[in-house]
Amino acid sequence: MSAEFEDVVKDLDGKLTQVESVMDIEALRQEVASLEEEAARPDLWDDPAAAQKVTSQLSHKQADLRRVGELRQRLDDLSVLHELAQAEGDPASKNEAEAELTSLTEAIDTLEVRTLLSGEYDPRSAVVNIRAEAGGVDAADFAEMLMRMYLRWAERHNYATEVYDISYAEEAGIKSATFKVGASYAYGTLSVEQGTHRLVRISPFDNQSRRQTSFAHVEVLPEVEEVDHVEISEKDLRIDVYRSSGPGGQSVNTTDSAVRITHQPTGIVVSCQNEKSQLQNKLAAMKVLQAKLLQRKKEEEQAEMDALKDGGSSWGNQMRSYVLHPYQMVKDLRTEHESGNPSAVLEGDIDAFLDAGIRWRKQQETDAA
Known part of the structure; x- marks a missing residue:
């Protein structure tokens, strides 16, 4: 069961890495930083239409960045949780790790599909x-x-x-x-x-x-x-x-x-x-x-x-x-x-x-x- 669990985690890690590559996380961070600078300009709302566009883009990109970061953290934490459960032979921790694995699999699959949504x-x-x-x-x-x-x-x-x-x-x-x-x-x-x-x-x-x-x-x-x-x-x-x-x-x-x-x-x-x-x-x-x-x-x-x-x-x-x-x-x-x-x-x-x-x-x- 342990080897099977680790194989699934490894597959998820590969899938999330691919998602991060498609989303170009480093470029996304730079875009967020640039948009945050724009949003902080005191004259931003002199042009309401442009301001709306900036704040909307910033909100979407911040949410994407946060979502990927949270999934990566959860995946890292899952490996630690599983190791502890194995070491301690604790059924409750083992069940918790398996439930989190199921939840993470669904979340990463959903994010993978999200990367295909690139229309205007x-x-x-x-x-x-x-x-x-x-x-x-x-x-x-x-x-x-x-x-x-x-x-x-x-x-x-x-x-x-x-x-x-x-x-x-x-x-x-x-x-x-x-x-x-x-x-x-x-x-x-x-x-x-x-x-x-x-x-x-x-x-x-x-x-x-x-x-x-x-x-x-x-x-x-x-x-x-x-x-x-x-x-x-x-x-x-x-x-x-x-x-x-x-x-x-x-x-x-x-x-x-x-x-x-x-x-x-x-x-x-x-x-x-x-x-x-x-x-x-x-x-x-x-x-x-x-x-x-x-x-x-x-x-x-x-x-x-x-x-x-x-x-x-x-x-x-x-x-x-x-x-x-x-x-x-x-x-x-x-x-x-x-x-x-x-x-x-x-x-x-x-x-x-x-x-x-x-x-x-x-x-x-x-x-x-």
């Missing part, structure tokens, strides 16, 4: 939009299942979430939903979820218990930051207000606080009804509109940003199937990664799918280069 927007929070597609009430129900899946995933990782809007279907489920996952690299991680998801099951809404195939679409956008300069003219907007509605279309508010904004030049429509006031809903809807316009702008500027939409040839339409009948399986159609436990996946256990998707995308980029 990857470090940002994510705005996720889910909408029901073909399949009637089953599709609406599936869309709600997907929303729950992502929210539970965020909860597992202690990521903050904020629901901007939910449009409920009449019988069950949702027509669409928009929410934010507020965490570093949430966009880079969740962007591989973009595309059409397919559910096959015995429909709980069919009185003859027939098998039904339904579809839902997932769109993932990077959160807009002040430095993005997304220009929106008030004259290009049509703003409608209405009463918030809950399941079955019933009114959940006695005032017209919900807001729908139509960007007339592009036809993009966004809405928000989950905040308490009309002003708050308008501000939230504008954030989503800015994210959608940023997406469109960048796609026009550079062809490689096609990955933000399904239009890229490397993505295709359907990206994952969830089969609940006649057998149990979730399978990613791009990476071939699969799970025989759909219940766990739909409860937010999607990290293995996310990791496989990120590795697959990096491979696609490498092959195309």
Whole structure:
């Protein structure tokens, strides 16, 4: 057991060393020092946009440096803990060392995947939009299942979430939903979820218990930051207000606080009804509109940003199937990664799918280069 333990630690050390090499830790330290000098300048906030960019970059790079340093320290401490446990023959210390080994393995694997997220927007929070597609009430129900899946995933990782809007279907489920996952690299991680998801099951809404195939679409956008300069003219907007509605279309508010904004030049429509006031809903809807316009702008500027939409040839339409009948399986159609436990996946256990998707995308980029 001791030799096996040491072999795993040695493999982890090699993997972490490779991560440190890819991240170029010494260069990262120099970048942090340079950004700290910039951030300390007394005239920094004379240019708010530039200041926002500096402080944002500094925060991200400090977090990366701290994370690698902590993992390296934990790995060094683990070797000492294991040696002590072996020398003293203490079962409690041995169990502690094995639990830490498991935890470190997961953390270093996650960091290894993080090094593959090198896109311009990857470090940002994510705005996720889910909408029901073909399949009637089953599709609406599936869309709600997907929303729950992502929210539970965020909860597992202690990521903050904020629901901007939910449009409920009449019988069950949702027509669409928009929410934010507020965490570093949430966009880079969740962007591989973009595309059409397919559910096959015995429909709980069919009185003859027939098998039904339904579809839902997932769109993932990077959160807009002040430095993005997304220009929106008030004259290009049509703003409608209405009463918030809950399941079955019933009114959940006695005032017209919900807001729908139509960007007339592009036809993009966004809405928000989950905040308490009309002003708050308008501000939230504008954030989503800015994210959608940023997406469109960048796609026009550079062809490689096609990955933000399904239009890229490397993505295709359907990206994952969830089969609940006649057998149990979730399978990613791009990476071939699969799970025989759909219940766990739909409860937010999607990290293995996310990791496989990120590795697959990096491979696609490498092959195309």
